[in-house]
Amino acid sequence: MEISNYIMREITPLSDRDCFYIADRRKTEFTYPIHCHAEFELNFTEHAAGVRRVVGDSAEVIGDYDLVLITGKELEHVWEQHECDSKEIREITIQFSPDLFFKNFMNKNQFDSIRCMLEKAQCGISFPMQAIMKVYNWLDRLASEEQGFYAVMHFLRILYELSQYDDAKVLSSSSFAKIETFSDSRRVQRVQKYIADHYQEDIRLNTLADMVGMTPVSFSRFFRLRTGKTLSDYIIDIRLGFATRLLVDSAHTIAEICYDCGFNNLSNFNRIFKRKKDCSPKEFRENYRKKKIVI
Numbered sequence: 446m447e448i449s450n451y452i453m454r455e456i457t458p459l460s461d462r463d464c465f466y467i468a469d470r471r472k473t474e475f476t477y478p479i480h481c482h483a484e485f486e487l488n489f490t491e492h493a494a495g496v497r498r499v500v501g502d503s504a505e506v507i508g509d510y511d512l513v514l515i516t517g518k519e520l521e522h523v524w525e526q527h528e529c530d531s532k533e534i535r536e537i538t539i540q541f542s543p544d545l546f547f548k549n550f551m552n553k554n555q556f557d558s559i560r561c562m563l564e565k566a567q568c569g570i571s572f573p574m575q576a577i578m579k580v581y582n583w584l585d586r587l588a589s590e591e592q593g594f595y596a597v598m599h600f601l602r603i604l605y606e607l608s609q610y611d612d613a614k615v616l617s618s619s620s621f622a623k624i625e626t627f628s629d630s631r632r633v634q635r636v637q638k639y640i641a642d643h644y645q646e647d648i649r650l651n652t653l654a655d656m657v658g659m660t661p662v663s664f665s666r667f668f669r670l671r672t673g674k675t676l677s678d679y680i681i682d683i684r685l686g687f688a689t690r691l692l693v694d695s696a697h698t699i700a701e702i703c704y705d706c707g708f709n710n711l712s713n714f715n716r717i718f719k720r721k722k723d724c725s726p727k728e729f730r731e732n733y734r735k736k737k738i739v740i
Contacts, residue, residue: 447493456492456574458540459484459540459542463592464545464577464592464597464599465539465540465541465542465592465597466484466539466540467537467539467587467588468538469535469536469538469589470536471533471534471535472534472536473479473531473532473534474526475496475524475525475526475529475534476526477523477524478523479499479521479522479523479618480521480546480731481518481519481520481522481582482524482540483543484541484542484543485515485516485540485543485563486538486539486541487541487574487603487604487651488511488512488513488514488515488536488537488539488542489512489525489536489537489538489584489656490507490510490511490512490534490536490691491509491510491535491536491719492509492523492531492533492535493507493511493524493530493531493534494508494531495507495510495527495528495529495530495586496524496526496528496529496530497525497527497528497646498513498522498523498524498571499521499522499523500521500522500569500616501520501521501522501616501617501621502516502518502617502686502690502729503569503617503618503723504723504732505526510574510577511568511577512571512576512577513569513571513616513664514521514562514563514569514570514572514607514608515566515569516543516563516567516626516677517567517569517617517622517623518543519622519723520567520568520569520617520622521580521693522569524536528577533686537584537585537588539600541588546559546560546663554739555692557577557671558605558608558609559604559608561608562604562607562613564626565613565615567619567624568615568617568619568622568624568626569620569622570615570616571613571616572607572610573610573612573613573614573616575610576607576610576613580607581604583599583602583603583620584603585601586611587599587603594619595708601662604651612658617686618683618685618686618689620641620644620682620683620684620685620687621686621687621689623690625641632642632657632667632669633668633671633672635657636653636657639653639656640680640683644706644707645706645707646682646706646707647709648680648707650664650665653676664676681721684706684707684708685717685718685722687706688702688703688706688708688728689722689729690728691705691706692726692730692733693733699715699726699727699730702726703726714726722723
């Protein structure tokens with residue numbers, strides 16, 4: 446194992462000659478520390494209600510079934526025991542190389558949905574129950590198969606079916622995951638790039654609207670339609686992502702982080718952080734440090 450900034454970098458069992466590695470585990474508890482790895486990962490858990498899943502700056506308590514795809518090589522993640530008392534936990538982990546799909550292959554029209562899903566999963570995505578039930582039997586079968594040619598085709602089918610669910614939930618903020626995510630709209634892309642470059646400064650609605658040749662009211666409506674967020678919420682989420690990253694990776698005080706990330710009021714920063722993350726900045730930092738187990 447390699448350790449970087451006290452986050453364990455996992456060296457996976459996946460060899461250069463294999464398309465994917467799969468582990469099917471029956472367990473009574475989660476003990477593996479927070480970690481990251483270069484390989485893509487599809488992780489399924491069953492009968493693990495009460496476990497806390499941490500992906501980047503997202504922390505959620507899961508139900509009986511959970512399915513997550515992570516393709517960000519620097520995106521820290523861990524499943525914690527938390528309130529889970531099940532003695533019949535099942536975990537299926539599939540790790541596969543980013544170069545499994547060579548570029549020209551993935552750029553074909555038939556693979557558009559898979560390519561978009563893999564890009565989206567750089568911040569981690571969790572799938573709805575409907576998607577989990579769709580692929581459940583295929584995952585179960587794949588876990589018991591020899592990893593020959595047909596197993597690879599079977600795995601591609603699972604990825605394709607999952608890519609059909611547009612309601613898969615993005616977990617970590619892009620700024621925490623160090624990922625640039627942009628809309629298909631060139632006008633929105635221009636605004637997103639400006640926000641990413643100027644998040645530490647005061648950002649005015651009028652400035653952004655003028656940038657794309659729209660009135661403030663029209664631009665606000667257009668931005669929400671294209672991104673699914675109000676402009677205000679989008680800017681806050683970007684700033685919070687950078688703030689949570691600094692809480693994890695730096696020794697800066699919370700006040701310093703507040704002002705470095707574009708918030709101009711400490712009490713307001715604490716209130717927004719608590720509302721968005723269900724904990725204070727201090728609690729977030731302490732919780733993350735507890736998970737940074739040095740091995």
